[in-house]
Amino acid sequence: DGGITQSPKYLFRKEGQNVTLSCEQNLNHDAMYWYRQDPGQGLRLIYYSQIVNDFQKGDIAEGYSVSREKKESFPLTVTSAQKNPTAFYLCASSMGAGTYEQYFGPGTRLTVT
Amino acid sequence: AQTVTQSQPEMSVQEAETVTLSCTYDTSENNYYLFWYKQPPSRQMILVIRQEAYKQQNATENRFSVNFQKAAKSFSLKISDSQLGDTAMYFCAFTGNQFYFGTGTSLTVIP
Numbered sequence: 369d370g371g372i373t374q375s376p377k378y379l380f381r382k383e384g385q386n387v388t389l390s391c392e393q394n395l396n397h398d399a400m401y402w403y404r405q406d407p408g409q410g411l412r413l414i415y416y417s418q419i420v421n422d423f424q425k426g427d428i429a430e431g432y433s434v435s436r437e438k439k440e441s442f443p444l445t446v447t448s449a450q451k452n453p454t455a456f457y458l459c460a461s462s463m464g465a466g467t468y469e470q471y472f473g474p475g476t477r478l479t480v481t
Numbered sequence: 482a483q484t485v486t487q488s489q490p491e492m493s494v495q496e497a498e499t500v501t502l503s504c505t506y507d508t509s510e511n512n513y514y515l516f517w518y519k520q521p522p523s524r525q526m527i528l529v530i531r532q533e534a535y536k537q538q539n540a541t542e543n544r545f546s547v548n549f550q551k552a553a554k555s556f557s558l559k560i561s562d563s564q565l566g567d568t569a570m571y572f573c574a575f576t577g578n579q580f581y582f583g584t585g586t587s588l589t590v591i592p
Contacts, residue, residue, distance in 0.1 A: 401580070410572060410584040456524060466578055469516055472526035 371395065372473035374459050379478045381453075389444045389476045391459030400442035401460040401470060404428060411458065417442055418465045446478065453480045483508045485575050487583035494563045495591050501548075502558045502586045504573030513577040515549065515556045520585075521569040529571070532556065563590045 372393045381387045393400065399418050403411040413426030417436040431450025436442055442461075446453045456477050460470040484507045494500035506515070517529040532540045532549050539547050544561045560567055568590045573583040 411582045413580070458526060460526075466576065468576075469514070469528055469531055470574075470580060471528070472518075475524050 372459060372461055372471060374457075374473035374476050377474065377476060379476055381478070381480050383480055384448045385480075386448055387446050387453075387478065387480075389446065389457055389459075389478065391442045391444065391473060392440055393442075393461045393471075393473075394440060395461055395471065396439070397461035397463055397471075398439070399462045399465045399468070400436070401462075402426075402432070402434065402442070402444045403458045403460065405456045405458060405475075414444065414457075416465070446480075453478060483510075483575060483577065483579070483581050485573055485581045485583040487573055487586050489586045490584075491587045491589075493589040493591055494560075496563055496565060498563055499559060499561045500563055500588065502560075502571050502573075502588065504556045504558070504583055506554050506556065506573070506575045506581075508554070508575065508577060510577040513575060515547075516574040516576070517545070517547070517556075517558045518572045518574060518582075519567075519569045520572065521566075526572075530558065560588075565590050565592060 375390050401416040402414040412428050414432050415434040417423035433445045458475045459473040462468040462470045486505045513534045515532045519527045519529045530540050530542045530545050546559045548557045570585045570587050572585045575581045
């Protein structure tokens with residue numbers, strides 16, 4: 369089955385540690401995205417990538433980093449510089465940037481204490 | 482700047498009734514797409530319906546339909562014969578050069 373996987377579903381870390389969230393897609397999509405969702409709020413764009421080895425900052429990139437070494441994979445690292453890392457993180461992909469609809473993974477709930 | 486506004490944070494509807502969720506957007510682009518996404522308690526985002534701005538005909542997917550008013554920049558979602566499984570957050574989204582999401586409407590279907 370084609371789709372987007374995110375693992376793990378729940379992740380717990382101590383404050384001051386970096387943590388990497390995985391996102392894999394087998395839809396052969398060129399573009400991939402990371403969003404953050406806080407309670408009662410919509411989705412805020414962290415980073416996006418339109419092609420392998422290239423990515424751009426979204427609206428809230430500070431404290432996050434990404435890589436796009438393979439078309440299928442777009443991992444997100446939440447660094448210790450992110451002041452409020454506890455949130456729900458969604459990964460998405462689309463055929464290309466612009467007018468194509470995005471398809472989402474199941475999300476990862478990160479809790480930092 | 483492109484914006485998407487959902488002015489109804491919460492709504493409720495009786496099972497089997499019809500409900501309409503509102504969405505307005507602002508853009509200077511002429512070629513764009515609009516979407517409604519559903520996020521049930523599982524938090525999986527699911528695409529409900531898509532509308533191309535150049536098409537005058539309103540999109541329909543089974544019990545879900547839209548009322549697209551391009552001049553008014555309005556894109557409402559109508560859910561007919563509401564079912565308990567329709568209980569979810571609904572997000573309106575706009576895409577031209579970039580994707581923009583509204584803040585969502587929490588819909589509860591009451592048995």
